[in-house]
Amino acid sequence: MATAVKEKQKSNVVLDYLRPGKAMPTVWCAGCGHGIVMNGIIRAIDKTGLSKDEIVMASGIGCSSRMPIYLDFNALHTTHGRSLAFATGVKFARPELKVMVVTGDGDALAIGGNHFIHACRRNIDITCILLNNYIYGMTGGQGSPTTPSQAFSTTTPYDNAEKHFEPTKLAIAAGASYVARTTVYHAPQMEKLILNGLLHRGFSLIEVISNCHTYFGRLNRQGDAVKMINDFKERSVPIARAKSMSAEELEGKIVTGLLHKKETTEFCDVYQSVVDRVQKGM
Amino acid sequence: MSNTGSDSTADSKQAPKASGKFKWQQGDPLPLEINMKWCKACNICIALCPKQVFEPDRDGKPVQARPEDCTLCTICWVHCPDLAITSSYK
Numbered sequence: 001m002a003t004a005v006k007e008k009q010k011s012n013v014v015l016d017y018l019r020p021g022k023a024m025p026t027v028w029c030a031g032c033g034h035g036i037v038m039n040g041i042i043r044a045i046d047k048t049g050l051s052k053d054e055i056v057m058a059s060g061i062g063c064s065s066r067m068p069i070y071l072d073f074n075a076l077h078t079t080h081g082r083s084l085a086f087a088t089g090v091k092f093a094r095p096e097l098k099v100m101v102v103t104g105d106g107d108a109l110a111i112g113g114n115h116f117i118h119a120c121r122r123n124i125d126i127t128c129i130l131l132n133n134y135i136y137g138m139t140g141g142q143g144s145p146t147t148p149s150q151a152f153s154t155t156t157p158y159d160n161a162e163k164h165f166e167p168t169k170l171a172i173a174a175g176a177s178y179v180a181r182t183t184v185y186h187a188p189q190m191e192k193l194i195l196n197g198l199l200h201r202g203f204s205l206i207e208v209i210s211n212c213h214t215y216f217g218r219l220n221r222q223g224d225a226v227k228m229i230n231d232f233k234e235r236s237v238p239i240a241r242a243k244s245m246s247a248e249e250l251e252g253k254i255v256t257g258l259l260h261k262k263e264t265t266e267f268c269d270v271y272q273s274v275v276d277r278v279q280k281g282m
Numbered sequence: 283m284s285n286t287g288s289d290s291t292a293d294s295k296q297a298p299k300a301s302g303k304f305k306w307q308q309g310d311p312l313p314l315e316i317n318m319k320w321c322k323a324c325n326i327c328i329a330l331c332p333k334q335v336f337e338p339d340r341d342g343k344p345v346q347a348r349p350e351d352c353t354l355c356t357i358c359w360v361h362c363p364d365l366a367i368t369s370s371y372k
């Protein structure tokens with residue numbers, strides 16, 4: 001695998017990675033943040049210098065999970081919540097491939113919560129991009145495990161009585177070795193965090209806060225795509241600054257940057273050493 | 283991959299070095315190419331451009347109204363959700 005990180009990049013590089021014959025534009029609503037994430041993912045992958053055939057992109061079901069349809073990688077569009085399980089199988093069988101998962105907050109944390117914590121726990125070398133728009137976009141705006149307490153969705157019409165997950169905290173606690181958060185406003189930072197996640201050996205989670213103005217924005221009176229994206233900018237606090245802020249000060253804020261990184265053993269490597277040992281009869 | 287090597291579509295006058303300052307002049311091709319078929323008129327590029335280069339047309343799609351102010355800063359094309367913006371200069 002090539003590992004030289006490319007410094008310069010042409011503006012039209014994104015077009016090199018679209019699946020031939022697949023009709024653009026995408027199905028996403030005008031201004032959907034998921035498109036900005038797709039843009040950033042392509043640019044990050046391009047910088048790794050890996051060929052398209054060395055990349056596997058798996059996803060489940062949701063607006064976010066439609067991404068691999070448009071991209072010319074080895075694609076695995078699986079069932080709702082199960083993409084990490086499929087991706088684990090692929091990585092295990094073909095450890096030389098770079099395996100990525102694109103998932104939504106509902107896909108990863110509600111129906112797929114079980115797979116999510118165990119992928120983190122194993123620290124398998126998968127780069128997981130979690131597009132968190134705080135809601136089920138595809139099915140019409142139902143509440144998800146990240147819908148903030150007191151926020152509105154079609155299933156919390158009088159506001160959300162539940163507490164919400166912070167996916168990054170969950171991932172760190174479960175054993176993921178690279179955990180970062182950013183927003184679609186911070187496109188250059190997003191690209192960098194995804195690139196470093198791809199270069200990291202182990203389970204990397206990059207949570208990208210994305211705008212579903214069609215449901216979350218409308219139900220919570222947050223306005224259109226531009227308003228929501230600018231709101232992400234206003235509410236963001238870089239991790240370095242957040243460290244000196246109190247819990248009250250951080251209420252409602254989005255802490256961005258690399259939140260956690262740990263060098264530790266990776267699942268496929270450890271498993272291979274077990275295989276080697278058993279084959280030697282030890 | 284087509285992102286390596288020289289770009290034969292732009293001559294040297296129209297393709298300043300990335301380190302050099304970009305200055306659009308009357309008669310040059312416009313700074314950006316906008317794919318109007320893919321553009322969904324989301325207004326993101328228009329709102330985020332730090333130099334207010336764009337004005338919306340009657341459908342809400344971006345028109346480069348002040349090309350002389352464009353610095354090729356990349357902001358519009360890295361934020362376009364529909365991959366509709368590129369530039370032959372960069």
Ligand SMILES: Cc1ncc(C[n+]2csc(CCOP(=O)(O)OP(=O)(O)O)c2C)c(N)n1
Nearest residue numbers: 061062063064080104105106107136137138
């Ligand atoms: C087994 C199963 N249960 C439920 C559904 C319906 N369903 C499709 S997408 C989705 C939620 C997607 O939400 P999220 O992962 O947050 O993605 P988004 O659409 O917001 O990007 C649900 C519940 C399904 N397709 N399969």
Ligand code: SF4
Nearest residue numbers: 028029032063137212
């Ligand atoms: S419903 Fe929401 S998440 Fe789905 S495409 Fe529209 S804006 Fe994006």
Ligand code: SF4
Nearest residue numbers: 321322324325327362
């Ligand atoms: S950001 Fe892209 S899709 Fe949105 S208005 Fe600009 S060119 Fe069109």
Ligand code: SF4
Nearest residue numbers: 331352353354355358
């Ligand atoms: S490259 Fe920068 S200055 Fe030029 S139009 Fe785009 S956002 Fe504006």
